[in-house]
Amino acid sequence: MSNPTSKPSSPSSSRSRPVLIVSAVAAAAVLLGVVSYTATKPSSPGAAGSSSVADVSADPSAGVYPHLEAYARRDAADKLALGRxxxxxxxxxxADFKCGYCGKFARxxxxxxxxxxxxxxTLRIEWRNFPIFGEESEAVARASWAAGQQGRFWEFHKAAYAEGAKxxxxxxDRLAALAQEAGVPDxxxxxxxxxxxxxxxxxRKDQEQGYELGATSTPSFLVNGRPIAGAQPxxxxxxxxxxxxxxxxxKAGR
Structure with a gap:
């Protein structure tokens, strides 16, 4: 799980959110913001992450904050999403394209x-650009969005997260080469x-949403309102x- 060197101030727009959602976000921040790099880094070179920090119960309600489900956009026109x-x-x-653990999760x-x-x-995956490593992170995040406008986001995602790409x-020039590799037509x-x-x-919109949730490192996830911190197994x-x-x-497999 990779950490940024600094975090911008919380967006003022979050102040207007309903009290219940703010409370749920505060609770989620315990997992997404407070969990340290040391706690979530792989326990061995071959591991994807430490299962001890993000153990998930089979109980459907355990660790779930229902109000956080609203962060899923479910927009059929979303070009940075995969699935129904x-x-x-x-x-x-x-996630950030310069994050090594994000790349491991992607691969x-x-x-x-x-x-x-x-x-x-059964599953829909919605990507949020969360660049935390400076100008190149911001640039590749914008480039991934641009590839998405031509229907090639996931191909760009694969190319940018290929072994050794970052x-x-x-x-x-490298972004142009990745776009070509991804088959971006124009x-x-x-x-x-x-x-x-x-x-x-x-x-900016994606990044602010992540900070609202208390995410200060990558990758961070929500699964139907259940926060998961780090590239877990x-x-x-x-x-x-x-x-x-x-x-x-x-509902599954419809």
């Missing part, structure tokens, strides 16, 4: 979740969209997804 808008379970991921865990749950209609940096539009006000606003996510699906009987 009406899926019974939504996994919201707050090792997410594809399994897609095959096992997204493809049968070590090459995310300068302007390079000129991609370049323009990456630097657009719309891209900056979309990234596959079993943590499967247990959370199956518990959430169990709480929504008759």
């Amino acid at each position: 808008a009406d899926a019974p379970v939504v996994l919201v991921e707050y 090792d865990t997410e594809p399994v979740l897609v095959r096992k749950y997204v493809e049968n209609g 070590e090459k940096g995310f300068g302007k 390079a000129a539009r991609f370049a323009k969209d990456t630097e657009s006000r719309a891209a900056r606003e979309a990234v 596959l079993e943590t996510f499967t247990e959370a997804i199956e518990a959430a699906a169990k709480a929504a009987p008759g």
